[in-house]
Amino acid sequence: MELRKINENCYYFSSAVNAGYILNEGEGMLIDTGIDDSSIKKMLKILLQENLPLDYCIITHAHTDHFGGASYLKKKGIKLFAPVFEKAIMENPLLEPVYLWNGAFPLKELRNKFLEGKPVEIDEWFSPGEMKVGAFKLEALHLPGHSIGQAGIVYNDILFAADSYFGQEALEKHIVPFITDAQRTIETLERIMSLSVEGAVPGHGELERDITATIEANISLHNKLLGQIIDIAGNSKRDFDCMLKEFLDLNGIDAGSLGQYLLYRTSFTAYLTKLVSDGILKVTLEKNKIYISK
Template sequence: MELIHIKEEMYYLHQAVNIGYIKNNEQGLLIDTGIDKQTAKKAAKLLKEQGLPVTDIFITHAHTDHFGGAAWWREHHNVRIHASPLEKAIIEQPKLEPIYLFQGVDPVDDIRNKFLEGPPVTVDTQVYEGRQTIAGIEGEILFLPGHSYEQPVFCRKGVVYAADSYFAVSYLKKHRIPFMVDIEKACASLQQLLSLEAEGAVPGHGEYEQQFQQTVEANLNWHQQLLDEMEDELHKHSVQTIDALTTAFLNRKHISITQLSMFLLYRTAVLAYVKALAGQHKAQFVIQDNQWLIKPL
């Protein structure tokens, strides 16, 4: 973990999952917390060494790698926590993520792990789009859904703490099929990022970039490539189940998984791409022989 100064009072803690930070005199705003209490402890120690206080936490979305450390911060530093309405519901009831991944069924223990279900924590304030002041720090909040359901991001003085609205190219190459819940909204969010007059952006996974637009364009191209490949895979069969398509697409992308949790995450992403194709009238969901099937058009 490395504390990187962006400009003036703005920083970020660079690690596998970035944590943003903005200082305002005796107050300080943390943007996301990392995955667990160990990460939170490291961040707290590093910030304390630099004389940077933390009084508030802005959580961009309810994935454990972004909010899993919040409960530790609340217990040890009595911080105020801010999140959007739907993300708040999951942050406060984190079992909801394994529930929805397990199709609404009470989830098996295999998927109730720290990667999918972080410690619950109460959110003090709900945030909405527009100008808002948190910890005495005025910023513009944008909702950039796609990777998550709302995903508010914090913008200040030309710097966008962009969370997982886009990914570093190295991250895309590593994971090949990024986790998504809505591809059309993800692409709209990427277009919104391109429209911003910003000096630079910090993604949730990657490094701060002044020319972040190039990486955003790469994300758009990545999604389009996956949509094209998904459409091609669909046309290999007259109909197929989402599980069969997930397996075929994992094999096509040379992804090997051995854990149920990973299969469910990839399955959700595959379904998000299929939903986008259905919205483009290139695929259709049908019920046939008591099966839920996907039909290419």
């Protein structure tokens, strides 16, 4: 993990999961916390070494790799902020394995640190728009798609984009990125591309001064995956689970664990929902089986 300076007031901790850090008038604010106590401790150690203050933390969304260190910060007296929908999940993180397991109480193997972070009470929730916290005046953006209530932060001309887009390397690694809503994911990407900022930091990837090519790569990947699902549906009635298997196989994915498979299933379902809303595919239930057809 390395702290990189972007401009006078903006920094980020470059790591497998990035976190932002902003500074103004002797006050400091983190944007996300990394996955666990060990990642947040590393950040705190670096801030101490660099003699940088910490007073607040904004959490962009309720995925454990972004809020897992929040309960440690809370114990240290740092004030926590989050979008209202994401706040509800961080305070009740059992919800994530619950929704992956179709709403039922989850299997033990789904209750791991990647799917269920430590519960943490968020001090204040925020809505999109201008936000004043101590010495900071920032702009909170609503960037839904990857998660339902995800926020991005613009401060001093830098966009802290959370997982609204992935760096090109991360995009290639994930193959099928995690999304909850394909339509909103694409709308969010188009919106980010139209922002006039001096640079952007995604949750996974590096700072880029011009994000156009990266955003275009994200949009074209989503369009490619949507096209694949239309092709797999073909002209006959297809079984949902068989289609999902064919989709993963086509992309060379072996989920390897139930948790990972369920995350892919959520993305597949999100693409399918868009195709149904667009009138391209239909979902029907026949004799206790879900079918997909044109």
